[in-house]
Every structure is written in structure tokens, then in C-alpha cells.
Amino acid sequence: MCGAGSRWVRRERALLWCVLVAAWEAAWGQLRYSVPEEMPKGSFVGDVAKDLAIELTALQDRGVRVVSKLRTQYFSLHGKTGHLVTAERIDREQLCESVQRCVLRCEVIVEGEMKVYGIEVEITDINDNAPSFRESVKELITSETTSPGWRFPLAEAHDPDLGRNSLQSYELSGDEHFSLAVQAGPGGDQRPELVLAKALDREEAAFHELVLRASDGGEPPRTGTARIRVLVLDANDNAPAFSQAEYTVRVAEDVPVGSVLVTVTATDADEGLNGDVKYSLKKITEKASKIFQLDFETGAITLVRSLDFEEGEYYELEVEAHDGGGLFDTAKVEITVTDVNDNMPELTVSSALSEISEDAPPGTVVALLHVQDRDSGANGQVRCSIGESLPFRLEKTFEDYYRVVTARELDREEVSEYNVTVLAADGGSPSLRSSAVLALRVLDVNDNAPVFAEARYSARVPENNAAGALLLRVRAWDADWGANARVRYRLWEGRVRGAPLSSYVSVQAETGALYALRSFDYEEVREVGLWVRAEDGGAPALSSNVSVRLEIVDENDNAPQVLYPPPAPASGSGSASASGWWSGVELWPRSAEAGSLVAKVVAVDADAGQNAWLSYELAKATEPGLFRVGLHSGEVRTARLPLARDAARQSLVVVVKDHGRPALSATATLRVVLGESVAELLSELGSAAAAAAPGEAAGSLTRWLVLAVAAVSCLFLAFLLLLLALRLRRWRRSQLPAAGSGALRGVPASHFVGIDGVRAFLRSYSHEVSLTADSRKSQLRFSGGSCCDTLPARPPPDEPAPLLHEDPDGARRADPAAPPLLCIGNSASCFAANSYFPWQALSHVKKPRMTELEKEANKASYSYADEQATESQKLMRADDYFLK
Numbered sequence: 040m041c042g043a044g045s046r047w048v049r050r051e052r053a054l055l056w057c058v059l060v061a062a063w064e065a066a067w068g069q070l071r072y073s074v075p076e077e078m079p080k081g082s083f084v085g086d087v088a089k090d091l092a093i094e095l096t097a098l099q100d101r102g103v104r105v106v107s108k109l110r111t112q113y114f115s116l117h118g119k120t121g122h123l124v125t126a127e128r129i130d131r132e133q134l135c136e137s138v139q140r141c142v143l144r145c146e147v148i149v150e151g152e153m154k155v156y157g158i159e160v161e162i163t164d165i166n167d168n169a170p171s172f173r174e175s176v177k178e179l180i181t182s183e184t185t186s187p188g189w190r191f192p193l194a195e196a197h198d199p200d201l202g203r204n205s206l207q208s209y210e211l212s213g214d215e216h217f218s219l220a221v222q223a224g225p226g227g228d229q230r231p232e233l234v235l236a237k238a239l240d241r242e243e244a245a246f247h248e249l250v251l252r253a254s255d256g257g258e259p260p261r262t263g264t265a266r267i268r269v270l271v272l273d274a275n276d277n278a279p280a281f282s283q284a285e286y287t288v289r290v291a292e293d294v295p296v297g298s299v300l301v302t303v304t305a306t307d308a309d310e311g312l313n314g315d316v317k318y319s320l321k322k323i324t325e326k327a328s329k330i331f332q333l334d335f336e337t338g339a340i341t342l343v344r345s346l347d348f349e350e351g352e353y354y355e356l357e358v359e360a361h362d363g364g365g366l367f368d369t370a371k372v373e374i375t376v377t378d379v380n381d382n383m384p385e386l387t388v389s390s391a392l393s394e395i396s397e398d399a400p401p402g403t404v405v406a407l408l409h410v411q412d413r414d415s416g417a418n419g420q421v422r423c424s425i426g427e428s429l430p431f432r433l434e435k436t437f438e439d440y441y442r443v444v445t446a447r448e449l450d451r452e453e454v455s456e457y458n459v460t461v462l463a464a465d466g467g468s469p470s471l472r473s474s475a476v477l478a479l480r481v482l483d484v485n486d487n488a489p490v491f492a493e494a495r496y497s498a499r500v501p502e503n504n505a506a507g508a509l510l511l512r513v514r515a516w517d518a519d520w521g522a523n524a525r526v527r528y529r530l531w532e533g534r535v536r537g538a539p540l541s542s543y544v545s546v547q548a549e550t551g552a553l554y555a556l557r558s559f560d561y562e563e564v565r566e567v568g569l570w571v572r573a574e575d576g577g578a579p580a581l582s583s584n585v586s587v588r589l590e591i592v593d594e595n596d597n598a599p600q601v602l603y604p605p606p607a608p609a610s611g612s613g614s615a616s617a618s619g620w621w622s623g624v625e626l627w628p629r630s631a632e633a634g635s636l637v638a639k640v641v642a643v644d645a646d647a648g649q650n651a652w653l654s655y656e657l658a659k660a661t662e663p664g665l666f667r668v669g670l671h672s673g674e675v676r677t678a679r680l681p682l683a684r685d686a687a688r689q690s691l692v693v694v695v696k697d698h699g700r701p702a703l704s705a706t707a708t709l710r711v712v713l714g715e716s717v718a719e720l721l722s723e724l725g726s727a728a729a730a731a732a733p734g735e736a737a738g739s740l741t742r743w744l745v746l747a748v749a750a751v752s753c754l755f756l757a758f759l760l761l762l763l764a765l766r767l768r769r770w771r772r773s774q775l776p777a778a779g780s781g782a783l784r785g786v787p788a789s790h791f792v793g794i795d796g797v798r799a800f801l802r803s804y805s806h807e808v809s810l811t812a813d814s815r816k817s818q819l820r821f822s823g824g825s826c827c828d829t830l831p832a833r834p835p836p837d838e839p840a841p842l843l844h845e846d847p848d849g850a851r852r853a854d855p856a857a858p859p860l861l862c863i864g865n866s867a868s869c870f871a872a873n874s875y876f877p878w879q880a881l882s883h884v885k886k887p888r889m890t891e892l893e894k895e896a897n898k899a900s901y902s903y904a905d906e907q908a909t910e911s912q913k914l915m916r917a918d919d920y921f922l923k
Contacts, residue, residue: 070147072123073161076131081124084114084160087147088121091156095121102150105158106389107143108411114145114160123158131162132199136326139201146409146440150390153404155437166204166257170196172265173323177251179233179269180365183241190220191233192359192369195322196253196263203256213249217269233267241271270365277308278366279316281358286372292348293379300331303338303370305360312363321369322357331374333358340372348378349413380418380467386410386475389440397451398484405431406443406477410463417466424462431459443477451481452518485523485577489515496571497588498553502561503596510544513551513585515573523577526551531570531584540569544589553587561593562645595699597645599653601707604640624710629681637666640673640707642695650699658706659692666711668693675709687713 072085088095093103098121105116105123115126135141141162146155172194179191198206209231211219216237222230231251239247249267254260281303288301307314318338323331331354332343338358354374361367391406412419423433423441432446443459459477464470491513498511517524528551533540544567545554551571559567567589574582625638644651655673660666662685667678675691689711696704 070156070158071161072158073163074125074129075163075165076129076141077165077167078125078129080127084123084125085158086121087116087123087156087158091147093121093149095119097151101152102390103147104150105145105147106387106409107145108409109143112145113143114158116147123160129162131164132168134162136199136324146389146437148389148407150407153390153407153442155389155407155440157437164201164204166200166255166261168198168200168204169261170198170206170253170255170263172196172251172253172263173328174265176266176268179267180272180361180363181235181239181269182364182366183239183271185235185239187235187238189235191235191269192321192367193231193233193251193267194265195228195230196265197324198253198255198261198263200255200257205255206253207256207260208254210252210254211249212252213267214247214269216247217249219251233269239271244271246270272364277313277362279305279307279360279362279368281305281360281368281370284370286370287375288373289375289377290342290346291377291379292346293381294342294346296342296345298342299339300342300374301340301372303340303358303360303372305338305368305370307362307366309362309364313366315363316360317362319359319361320356321359322355324354326351327354327356330354331356340374346376348376348415349382352376352378352415378415378418380414380465380469380471382413382418383471383473384410384412384421384463384465386423386461386463386473388475388477391443391477392479394480394482395445395449396482396484397449398486399445399449401445401447403445404442405445405459405479407436408441408443408461408475410439410441412465414465414467420466421463422466424464425459429457429459431457433461449481451483451520452487454481455520456480483520483523485519485575485579485581487518487523487575488581488583489517489526489573489575490583491515491573491585493585495586495588497590499590499592500555500559501592502559502594504555504558506555506557508555510553510555510589511587513546513553513571513573513587515551515583515585517575519575519577523575525576526573527576529572529574531572533569535567536564540567543567544569546571559591561591561647562597565591567591593647593650595646595650595697595701595703597650598703599642599644599695599697599705601695601705602641602643604638604707604709606707624712626712626714627677627681629683629685629713629715631677631681633677633679635677637675637677637711638709640668640675640693640695640709642673642705642707644697646697646699650697652698654696654698656694656696657691658694659690661686661689661691665689666691681713685713689713 070085070087070090074082074084087093088098093101097103098116098118103116105112105114107113111127113125113127113129114123116122117124129143131141134143141164143160143162145158145160147158148155174194177194181189181191196206196209198204206229209219209221209229211217211233216235216239218234218236220232220234222232224230233249247269249269251265251267252262253264254262282305286301286303290300294300303318305316305318307316318333318335320328320333330342330344330346330351332341333339333356334341338360340356340358352375354376356372356374357369358372359367359369387409389407389409392404395403395405408423410421410423412421421439425431425433425443430445430447430449431443434442434444436442441461443461457477457479459479461475461477462472463474464472492515493513496511496513500508500510513528515526515528517526527548528546529548530540530544530546535543541556543556543559545556546552547554551573553571569587569589570584571587572582572584574580627637640655642653642655644653653673654670655668656670657663657666657668664678665681665685666675666689668675668691673693673695675693691709691711693707693709694704695707696702
């Protein structure tokens with residue numbers, strides 16, 4: 040019982056060992072099977088799918104197939120079962136003629152994984168061949184004098200099977216004079232010999248018939264026979280003898296057909312027929328018999344078919360020389376074939392990809408190659424290589440299999456297609472080469488964002504453009520391919536003056552063209568800044584942005600606008616016409632020098648640049664030669680001294696033009712009243728007002744003038760009383776706070792009469808107004824010498840009588856001798872109310888007093904600049920006040 044248990048344990052261990060060995064071999068990519076020869080096509084060899092753990096459903100998906108190095112494919116893989124089956128009938132003796140262990144090798148390639156598994160299939164022998172003799176009839180010649188015991192070598196039988204199925208024994212039958220002896224050769228082979236057992240007698244029997252049978256050990260055994268005919272001749276004293284027992288020849292496989300490889304020589308001392316030596320092949324394989332030929336007369340062995348080291352590298356022949364008397368001798372001939380580098384490496388693409396993504400990681404398998412060289416030694420050693428400039432490298436995987444893998448990351452934008460040439464060179468001299476070309480296309484990955492042709496875009500757009508006008512085109516290029524390179528454009532949303540940007544500009548998504556959705560106005564929008572985004576069609580999409588600057592170009596679409604003199608109101612009622620006449624009225628003395636400043640025409644233009652450059656031109660005047668206008672300043676000055684014949688009321692029409700193309704213009708009407716005294720000025724103003732309103736009675740204006748003179752007289756008396764009060768209170772001034780710096784502080788308002796028309800008279804001497812349209816800023820500059828330039832003072836008397844006196848502490852006192860003053864408007868510029876002109880009063884003012892007056896005039900000029908917006912209304916109120 041214990042003995043049986045121990046045997047069972049040993050069997051289990053042996054089985055486990057076999058399983059472990061099979062698992063180890065499978066893990067290392069090597070499968071081993073065995074199959075008997077001569078199996079029909081489609082016979083089962085092994086379960087490859089199970090041994091490699093491949094699901095049956097994945098056989099087609101992964102592209103599993105079987106390849107072999109042999110010219111004939113003896114195995115195939117069943118697609119449904121995953122079994123390795125025979126594809127052809129296999130004859131072990133044909134494939135492995137002289138090899139004890141016949142093994143066929145093939146490989147299983149899994150294309151989806153780029154893996155290779157080796158398979159070894161051992162072809163086991165069956166008893167499918169009977170022993171056979173090269174010659175079915177063998178004729179021996181011997182002399183009747185041959186003594187018993189003489190041995191005659193016989194041809195050996197050949198059985199290509201192995202082991203028990205090969206040749207096992209010989210048998211002889213047919214005659215008592217001969218027996219059979221079997222000798223063991225150097226290689227263990229059996230060599231039959233015919234032994235003369237009994238003396239021969241030619242007179243008794245001239246020949247003897249024998250049968251030699253050869254048997255193998257198969258089940259059932261197979262046999263082969265050969266007939267032996269022995270001729271008995273008269274006595275022969277000498278047998279042939281070879282010059283050497285063995286002939287050794289080394290010959291290259293590229294020796295041409297017809298070459299004599301070796302010549303065997305045997306001699307016989309006899310004469311005549313007994314000395315005539317003939318040669319024959321006693322032992323030769325069937326394969327060698329097709330390659331070599333023996334000349335039976337000369338003993339020369341000739342090559343009748345090309346040698347191939349890869350098919351056979353060693354041949355052994357046995358040559359027999361026999362004379363006419365039946366005596367013979369044998370010699371062995373060994374022919375060794377040396378290899379020549381006559382086979383180029385065979386490079387086969389077992390599996391390959393046609394496309395690869397550019398983001399494939401380094402080490403991705405691209406192709407599986409098999410290389411072999413049928414030569415041996417250095418001639419069969421193959422080296423494979425790939426160009427160094429290519430991003431690929433070779434890796435050896437299994438025996439003669441190589442993998443082509445990526446050496447680094449690919450970039451389709453640099454190279455979109457590769458033709459990878461794999462070179463195979465053997466180690467022969469000279470070396471033989473072969474190559475295989477792999478065509479590989481790189482698939483695109485969205486790894487490049489669009490790139491604009493310019494870093495930034497700008498365009499100049501004229502204002503008043505048509506809606507829908509093309510502004511400019513932006514262009515972006517994407518280095519990717521296909522959908523990843525299709526670029527679409529859109530605007531980044533923003534705002535322009537509070538309105539959405541999309542209401543001003545739009546972009547065409549396909550072409551990148553920017554269009555205006557509305558007409559631009561330079562005076563409202565001078566520049567539009569926006570961003571355009573370019574986005575490709577990849578997933579995920581990549582994008583880039585570019586800035587676009589639209590500069591609005593000004594056009595001359597705004598005419599100059601006159602600020603001073605203000606335009607006259609529309610014609611209407613008589614009062615409106617009268618008040619309208621007062622707009623832009625300037626008072627001027629007839630004694631003014633030539634070149635004196637009369638007025639200044641002030642105009643602005645809403646345009647910019649050249650379109651806003653203004654020029655002034657006197658278009659129409661009552662006296663054309665009396666006034667001139669500054670071309671760029673707009674200043675109206677006297678061109679000569681006024682003459683007595685010149686009309687008292689002058690009307691000037693000034694044309695203001697810009698420098699646009701075409702130029703736009705505006706007109707300003709300026710009225711100048713000339714006079715020698717205040718009364719004359721008032722009279723001219725009254726007559727001008729009457730002419731402006733002809734429907735009113737002339738007495739009404741006179742009445743108003745009388746009232747004005749009475750009012751002035753009252754104011755003058757009040758002023759004298761005020762000065763007297765100030766003298767009486769002088770002694771109290773030192774005890775009171777310092778008076779203000781006002782020019783006429785303390786003078787009652789009743790002593791002054793304001794006339795807006797005269798106010799413009801003084802204002803024109805004390806200020807210069809400069810207005811610009813481009814900067815939207817105005818400049819008001821006062822000239823200290825304007826009064827002097829405008830009103831040249833007469834030589835003062837030796838001791839002028841001042842209007843105002845100032846004590847040391849700053850208080851002012853009234854002079855009783857001073858005439859009453861006429862104050863023009865709110866300018867605080869006062870004149871003596873007598874019959875002579877205002878400058879006569881001014882000529883009596885000392886220079887410090889002139890400085891105070893200038894200050895007052897400056898203050899009036901500031902108030903003038905603030906009142907320009909409602910000038911027409913103020914003038915109307917001034918007219919009403921003056922008339923009252």
C-alpha cells in the first residue's frame with residue numbers, strides 16, 4: 040500500500056513539474072507541441088488560445104496569426120477554436136532526412152499587441168517507409184579458386200524512419216554455398232557481407248542466385264529485398280587496390296556544375312580482363328545520387344547539380360573498384376561543403392501600423408519585423424539598423440524578431456509622414472544587404488492654437504462711413520490638420536460709450552472680416568479698441584486673441600461756429616429787431632489811430648486737424664478800406680484813420696473758413712458805431728435803434744435819452760454828496776478797518792449809468808479771447824497795453840485834476856471839482872459826463888489810476904466770457920435798461 044502511495048506521489052510531482060515547465064515556457068513566449076508525421080490536413084496540434092490565455096472573441100480583434108520561416112506553411116490557426124492545426128501533410132523524412140529530432144518552428148503574432156510567441160512542433164516518426172536497396176539486383180563475380188570464408192561486401196538497405204521503425208535486420212536465402220554476416224559500422228549502422236561457406240566449382244554451377252531481405256522493427260514490420268547473382272569464373276590472382284582508403288574533399292557551395300570534385304584511383308596487378316578495373320558507387324544516399332556522378336571508367340566524381348550549404352553540408356560516398364575476375368576493393372569519399380555568403384538577409388514585415396497619433400508616447404510599437412539569413416557563421420549573422428535622424432529605434436524581442444518603436448514624441452506639424460527604411464546586413468565579405476520600407480502616417484492631435492498673422496491690427500476708418508462697410512480682415516493660421524485647423528473668429532464683448540461693442544462692429548466667423556454696423560462720428564468716437572478671438576475646431580478647442588485698433592479719421596463735416604459776435608435773432612417784432620441790432624455793436628472814436636483793435640471775431644470748429652484750422656476774411660464792409668481782419672487771429676483793426684465822410688454806422692461781414700476739402704464757412708456780422716462824443720454816440724445808437732424799428736415814434740427815443748441824461752445828472756450829484764461825506768469822515772478813517780481793494784468802492788450806484796453797447800466799446804481794448812475746437816479749451820489773455828494801444832491819451836495838463844484821491848491808509852475821497860462820471864455797463868470804467876470824449880477823462884487819470892482801471896476792465900472781461908452763452912438775452916435787457 041505504501042509502495043503504491045509513493046508511486047502516486049511521484050506521478051503527481053512529475054505532472055506538477057510538467058505543468059510548471061509548460062507555464063514557464065508560455066510565460067517566456069515559447070510553446071512546444073508534438074504531432075506524428077503524415078497526419079491529414081487540419082489535424083489538431085495544440086490549443087494556442089488556451090495556452091496563451093487569449094479569449095476566442097479576441098482572436099479576430101487582435102489579429103492573431105501564425106507565420107513560419109519555411110517556404111511552406113505547415114501550420115495554421117483555427118479562427119473559431121484557437122487551435123493550432125496542420126496546414127499540409129508533413130513528411131518527416133523529407134523535412135529532416137538526416138536529423139534524429141525533427142522540430143518545426145513557427146511564431147504566433149498578436150498584431151493588436153505587437154507581441155510574438157514562438158512555437159516548436161516536434162514531428163514524431165511513424166513506420167511509413169520500408170527498407171530499400173539502391174540496386175534491386177546485385178551481380179558479384181568471383182573465381183572458383185576463392186577459398187571458403189571470403190567475404191563479399193553487399194549494398195546496405197536504407198530505411199529513412201527512426202528508432203524501431205528503421206532497419207533492424209538482414210536475412211539471406213537461396214544457396215548453401217553462401218551465408219550472411221552483418222558487421223557494425225563506425226556509426227552503428229549494419230553492414231551486410233556475403234560469406235563463402237563452401238568452395239565453388241564452375242563446372243558444377245556457373246552462377247548462384249541469392250535473395251537478401253532487410254526488415255525494420257515497425258508494427259507491422261516492413262521489408263525490402265534485393266537479388267544477388269554470383270558468377271563463378273576461372274582463377275584471378277590479384278584484386279584491385281585504391282591508392283587511399285578515404286578521400287576527403289572540401290568544396291565551396293558555389294562551385295559550378297560539371298566540376299570534378301575528386302578522382303578515386305585503384306590498380307590491379309593482373310593483366311587482361313582480370314586487370315581491367317571498373318568503379319561503382321556502393322553506398323550513396325538518394326539525395327547525394329542526384330548531386331554527384333561517378334565515372335565508372337576513370338573514377339572521377341563530378342558535380343551534376345548546384346550545391347547548397349543550407350540544404351546539405353556533408354556527404355559520404357562509398358566507391359567500389361572491381362576487376363574482370365570479380366575481385367574488388369572499396370574506398371570512402373567524404374565531401375564537405377563550405378558556406379559562401381550567397382544569401383541576402385530576408386527581412387519580412389510581420390505586422391505594421393499604417394497610422395500613429397502624434398501624441399503616442401515614446402516606446403510605442405510601430406512594426407514587427409522578422410529577419411533571417413540562410414547562410415551560417417558570420418555570413419548568417421544579421422545586423423539591423425534605422426537611420427539616426429528618424430524618431431524610431433529597433434528592439435530585439437524574440438530570436439530573429441525585431442520591434443520598431445518610437446524613440447521620442449512625434450510632431451505632425453514637423454513631419455506628417457514617415458518612410459522608415461530598415462536595413463539588414465549580414466557579416467559576410469562582401470556584406471549582403473536587404474531593406475524593408477515602412478510607410479507611416481502621423482495622425483493630428485489638436486496641440487497648436489491658432490496664430491494670427493500680425494501681433495496687432497489697426498485700421499483708419501473715415502467717419503460717416505456706410506453701415507456694413509469692410510473695415511479690415513484678421514487672419515489666423517493653425518498648424519494642425521483637418522477639423523483641428525479650421526479657425527473661426529468672434530469678438531470679445533465690450534462697450535463703446537456705454538453701448539455694446541457688437542452694435543458697432545461685427546466679425547465674419549469664417550473669413551475674419553470686420554464690418555461696421557453703423558456710421559462712425561469722429562466728434563463722438565475717435566478710436567475703437569477691441570479684441571478678436573480665433574478658435575479652432577479641435578476637442579478641446581484652442582484659441583488665441585489679437586487686439587484691433589480702429590482709428591476714426593476726421594472729415595470736414597462741421598462748419599465753423601461763430602461765438603462772437605453772437606448771431607442776430609430771427610426777424611420778428613419790432614422790439615426783437617431793435618434788440619437784435621444791438622448784437623455785435625462796437626463803439627469806436629473817430630480819432631483812433633490806424634491798426635487799432637476794434638473787435639475780435641471768435642469762432643470754433645468741431646472738426647480736428649486741418650479741418651479745424653480757421654481763417655478769417657472780410658467779405659463785405661460799408662467802407663471797404665476802413666477795416667481789415669487778421670487772417671488767422673480774427674482781429675478786426677482799423678486800416679486807416681476814420682474820415683469825416685465815413686458813415687457813423689459801419690457794418691462788417693466776416694467770413695470764417697476752415698481748411699477742409701471742400702472748405703466749409705460761416706459769416707459773422709459786426710456793427711461799429713463811430714462818434715466824437717458821448718452825445719454823438721448816444722445819438723447814433725438811438726438812430727440805429729430807430730432804423731432797426733421804423734414803426735416806433737422818433738420822440739420816444741428822444742424821451743428816453745432825456746431820461747438817461749437826467750439820471751446821469753442825479754447820479755453825479757449823489758456822487759458829489761458822497762465825496763463830501765467822505766471828507767468829513769476822513770479823521771475817522773484811521774480808526775476804521777482797511778477798505779477793500781475794489782476800484783470804486785464807496786461810490787453810490789446812483790452816480791453810474793450802465794450802457795451795454797458802450798461796455799463792448801471798452802471790452803474790446805482789454806482782452807483777447809482764443810478758442811480752439813480741437814482741445815475743447817479756451818484761453819483768455821489780457822494785454823496790459825491794450826488801452827494804450829487802443830486809446831492814445833492826449834498830453835495831460837501840467838497839474839491834472841484827479842477823479843479820486845487816496846490817503847495813506849488806502850481810503851478814497853471824492854473831489855468836489857471833479858465832473859460827474861459816466862460809467863459804461865458793469866465794467867467800472869468811468870468817464871466825465873461832459874461834452875468831450877471819454878478819453879479826455881481818461882487822460883486826466885494818473886498812471887496808477889490807469890492800472891486800477893485796467894484791473895476793472897479785466898474783471899469785466901472775465902464776466903464777458905461767462906456771459907457768452909446767453910449774450911442775446913443780456914443785450915435785450917441792456918437795451919431795455921438804456922431806453923428807460
